[in-house]
Amino acid sequence: MKKFLVVLLALALVLPLAACGPKDDEPGNGEPKEEGYELALVTDIGTIDDKSFNQGAWEGLKKYAEEHGITHKYYQPQDKTTAAYLDAIDLAVQGGAKLVVCPGFLFEGAIYEAQDLYPDVKFIILDGVPHAGDYTPVVKDNVYSVFYAEEQAGFLAGYAAVKDGYTKLGFMGGMAVPAVIRFGYGFVQGAEYAAEEMGISSIELNYHYTGGFDSTPEAKTTAASWYNAGIEVIFACGGAMGNSVMRAAEEAGTAVIGVDVDQSGESDTVITSAMKQLAISVYDGIAAYYAGxxxxxxxVTLDAKVQGVGLPMESSKFKTFTQEDYDAIFAKLVDGSITLLKDTDADDPTQLGTEIVKVNYVE
Amino acid sequence: MKIIYFIVQQTMTFSIPLLIVALGGMFSERSGVVNIALEGIMVFGAFTSILFINQMQDTMQGQLLLILAIAVAAVSGMLISLLHAYASIHMKADQVISGTAINMLTPAVAIYVARMIQQIQQIGFVNTFRIVSVPLLGNIPVLGPLFFQNTYLTTYLGFAILIVSALVLYRTRFGLRLRACGEHPQAADSVGINVYKMRYAGVLISGLLAGIGGLVFVIPTSTNFNATVAGYGFLALAVLIFGQWKPGRILLAAFFFGLMQAIASAYSGIPFLAGLGIPNYFYRMTPFIATLVVLTFTSKKSRAPKAAGVPYDKSAR
Structure with a gap:
C-alpha cells in the first residue's frame, strides 16, 4: 500500500512537468494564451510604484494597453538575480505575453538568455543591452534595447540651476552605476556651460554617491550638512534616497532637483526634475510592434533629438529661467552643437575639465 | 560653535530612535525573551502611525497629531509583539524564529495594506512636527541651540522614556520581578511570581517602545514611508548589547552610535572634518568595531540576562 502511494505521488509530481514541456504541439493549450496577458512588464529593484523607473515604464505600457483594449499585467521577480528575472519572464510568457518590457540594466543577463528561449516573444529592455556577462552586446531580432542620454538630462538640470541664480550646487547619486554617473557628469557640465555663458567666475559643486537607493538618516544628514554649509540646491539622483534629501531641504528651506520622472508632487522643495521620457519610449516601442x-x-540611445530627455517646465519652480531659455539650450542639444562627456569618458567628476565649476568630490 | 550645534541636532535624528528601540529590547530581554523582531515591530509601528498621519493631516496638524500618531504606533507595536509573545512564551517556540517571522511579515503587510488603501506603497506625509525653537528654552545661550532648536517633541519623549525605564527597572517591584524572570525564572516562580505574565509584560513593553521608535525614525528621515526602517532595528539590538542591557549604558551607546553616524554622514559639509582627510569609512566602521572590541573584552563578565532565549518550562527545575 505504502509503495503504491509513493508511486502515485511520484507520478503526480512528474505528470504536470511533462505536460509543461511540448506545449506548441497541443492545440488545446493555445486557448489559455488567448485569455492571458498580451503585454507584460517585469519589475526591477523596487516596485511598480517606485515613482521612478518601473512606474514610468508601466505608465507607458498601461496607456497603450488601455487605449487599445489590450490585456496587460506586471510581474515582480522573487529576487534580484538573473535566475529570478528569468523565472518572472518565463511566467509572463506562460501567461500569454507577446511583448515583455524589462526596465533596468539588471535584466541584461536575463534578456540575453530569454531572447533565444522565446524567439516569438518581443522584449523591450530599458537602460541596458543583452550580453553574456562580457559586455559584448548580442541583440537578437526580437529585442529592442533602449538607452537614455542621461548626461543631457543632467546637463539641462545643471544649466537651468545656474541660470536660475544658484551658484552652490550639490549632486547626490545613489550608487555609481552608469546611468547615475551620466546624470552627474551632465549636471557638472551643464553648470559649467551656464556659468561660462553668464560670466560667473566660480561655482561650487559637491559631488557624492551615498551608496544606496533607500531613504536613510545618513542620506538626510549628508544633505542637511551640505545645506548647512551653504549649498543651495541638490540634484538628488537615487530613487527613495531623494526623499531624504527633500526632507532635509524642507528643514533648511532650500531646493532639490528630482530625477527620472516629474517629482514635483513629492515635495514643494523640488524645483525641477531631470526626466527620462520612459513612458513615451515604451509607448512608442509597443505602438511600433502593433504597427508591424x-x-x-x-x-538605441534616446536623447534630446527624439525628446527622450528633458525638464518638466510646466511644473518647474524657476525664478528667472524661462521657457525661452529652455527651448534655446534644448535646441543646442538637438542640433548637436553641445557634446558632452559620458560615464566612460572620465574616471571621476573632477576630471571633466571644468574650470569655473569647482567639483568637490566626496568619496 | 554653529557646527557643534548642527552635529548635536543631527545626532538626535540617529540616537533617539536607537535609544527608544534599544530600551524596548531591554525590557523584553530582561524578562527572558530575545526580541530580534525589533526591526519588524518598528516597521509596523511606523506603518500604522504614518498611515494615520496621512489620513488625518487634512483635519489636524502639529504636535497634537504627532501625539496621537505616537499612541497609534505604541498600540500597533504592542499588538504585533503579541504574536511574538504568544509564540515564544505560550507555545515555547524558538524566539529567534518567531522574531525573524515578524521581521519578514511586517514589511509585506505594510506594502499590501498600503496598496489596498491607496494603490501605491509609499505613504506620503507632511512634516508639521518640527519645532524650530522651543519657546523660552530655545533662547538660552549654548544650551538653547544645542537641545531646544530645530528639534522634535520625540527627542524629549526619548529622554522621558529613558528616565521612566530606569526607574521602572530598578526602583519598582515590577522591575525587580521582571529582572528575576530573565535571570532565573524557576526561582522567581518558586516565590510565587507568574513568569508567563512577567514575560508577556516585557515583550509588550518592547513592542510599545519599538513601535514608537519606528515612527520617531521615519518622521525626520523622509517625505514618505516605504515599508522599511533601513536596518535600524538591528542596529538597536547592537546598541542594546553594547549597552550591556542597562539603561544608562544604552544611552551612552545610542549616542556613541548616533554621533559616529552623524559625523560619517555630515563630514563633507564640515570644513574642519573634511580637511582632516580621514575617509568616511572610518567613521562608519567605528561604532561596529567598538562593539566588537567591547564584546571581546567584556564577554567574560557579560551581563546578558541568563535566561534570555530559553522558553520557560515549569516542569524543568
Whole structure:
C-alpha cells in the first residue's frame, strides 16, 4: 500500500512537468494564451510604484494597453538575480505575453538568455543591452534595447540651476552605476556651460554617491550638512534616497532637483526634475510592434533629438529661467552643437575639465 | 560653535530612535525573551502611525497629531509583539524564529495594506512636527541651540522614556520581578511570581517602545514611508548589547552610535572634518568595531540576562 502511494505521488509530481514541456504541439493549450496577458512588464529593484523607473515604464505600457483594449499585467521577480528575472519572464510568457518590457540594466543577463528561449516573444529592455556577462552586446531580432542620454538630462538640470541664480550646487547619486554617473557628469557640465555663458567666475559643486537607493538618516544628514554649509540646491539622483534629501531641504528651506520622472508632487522643495521620457519610449516601442515594424535587433540611445530627455517646465519652480531659455539650450542639444562627456569618458567628476565649476568630490 | 550645534541636532535624528528601540529590547530581554523582531515591530509601528498621519493631516496638524500618531504606533507595536509573545512564551517556540517571522511579515503587510488603501506603497506625509525653537528654552545661550532648536517633541519623549525605564527597572517591584524572570525564572516562580505574565509584560513593553521608535525614525528621515526602517532595528539590538542591557549604558551607546553616524554622514559639509582627510569609512566602521572590541573584552563578565532565549518550562527545575 505504502509503495503504491509513493508511486502515485511520484507520478503526480512528474505528470504536470511533462505536460509543461511540448506545449506548441497541443492545440488545446493555445486557448489559455488567448485569455492571458498580451503585454507584460517585469519589475526591477523596487516596485511598480517606485515613482521612478518601473512606474514610468508601466505608465507607458498601461496607456497603450488601455487605449487599445489590450490585456496587460506586471510581474515582480522573487529576487534580484538573473535566475529570478528569468523565472518572472518565463511566467509572463506562460501567461500569454507577446511583448515583455524589462526596465533596468539588471535584466541584461536575463534578456540575453530569454531572447533565444522565446524567439516569438518581443522584449523591450530599458537602460541596458543583452550580453553574456562580457559586455559584448548580442541583440537578437526580437529585442529592442533602449538607452537614455542621461548626461543631457543632467546637463539641462545643471544649466537651468545656474541660470536660475544658484551658484552652490550639490549632486547626490545613489550608487555609481552608469546611468547615475551620466546624470552627474551632465549636471557638472551643464553648470559649467551656464556659468561660462553668464560670466560667473566660480561655482561650487559637491559631488557624492551615498551608496544606496533607500531613504536613510545618513542620506538626510549628508544633505542637511551640505545645506548647512551653504549649498543651495541638490540634484538628488537615487530613487527613495531623494526623499531624504527633500526632507532635509524642507528643514533648511532650500531646493532639490528630482530625477527620472516629474517629482514635483513629492515635495514643494523640488524645483525641477531631470526626466527620462520612459513612458513615451515604451509607448512608442509597443505602438511600433502593433504597427508591424518592431525596431528589434537594435540598441538605441534616446536623447534630446527624439525628446527622450528633458525638464518638466510646466511644473518647474524657476525664478528667472524661462521657457525661452529652455527651448534655446534644448535646441543646442538637438542640433548637436553641445557634446558632452559620458560615464566612460572620465574616471571621476573632477576630471571633466571644468574650470569655473569647482567639483568637490566626496568619496 | 554653529557646527557643534548642527552635529548635536543631527545626532538626535540617529540616537533617539536607537535609544527608544534599544530600551524596548531591554525590557523584553530582561524578562527572558530575545526580541530580534525589533526591526519588524518598528516597521509596523511606523506603518500604522504614518498611515494615520496621512489620513488625518487634512483635519489636524502639529504636535497634537504627532501625539496621537505616537499612541497609534505604541498600540500597533504592542499588538504585533503579541504574536511574538504568544509564540515564544505560550507555545515555547524558538524566539529567534518567531522574531525573524515578524521581521519578514511586517514589511509585506505594510506594502499590501498600503496598496489596498491607496494603490501605491509609499505613504506620503507632511512634516508639521518640527519645532524650530522651543519657546523660552530655545533662547538660552549654548544650551538653547544645542537641545531646544530645530528639534522634535520625540527627542524629549526619548529622554522621558529613558528616565521612566530606569526607574521602572530598578526602583519598582515590577522591575525587580521582571529582572528575576530573565535571570532565573524557576526561582522567581518558586516565590510565587507568574513568569508567563512577567514575560508577556516585557515583550509588550518592547513592542510599545519599538513601535514608537519606528515612527520617531521615519518622521525626520523622509517625505514618505516605504515599508522599511533601513536596518535600524538591528542596529538597536547592537546598541542594546553594547549597552550591556542597562539603561544608562544604552544611552551612552545610542549616542556613541548616533554621533559616529552623524559625523560619517555630515563630514563633507564640515570644513574642519573634511580637511582632516580621514575617509568616511572610518567613521562608519567605528561604532561596529567598538562593539566588537567591547564584546571581546567584556564577554567574560557579560551581563546578558541568563535566561534570555530559553522558553520557560515549569516542569524543568
Amino acid at each position: 515594424n518592431f525596431p528589434g535587433g537594435q540598441s
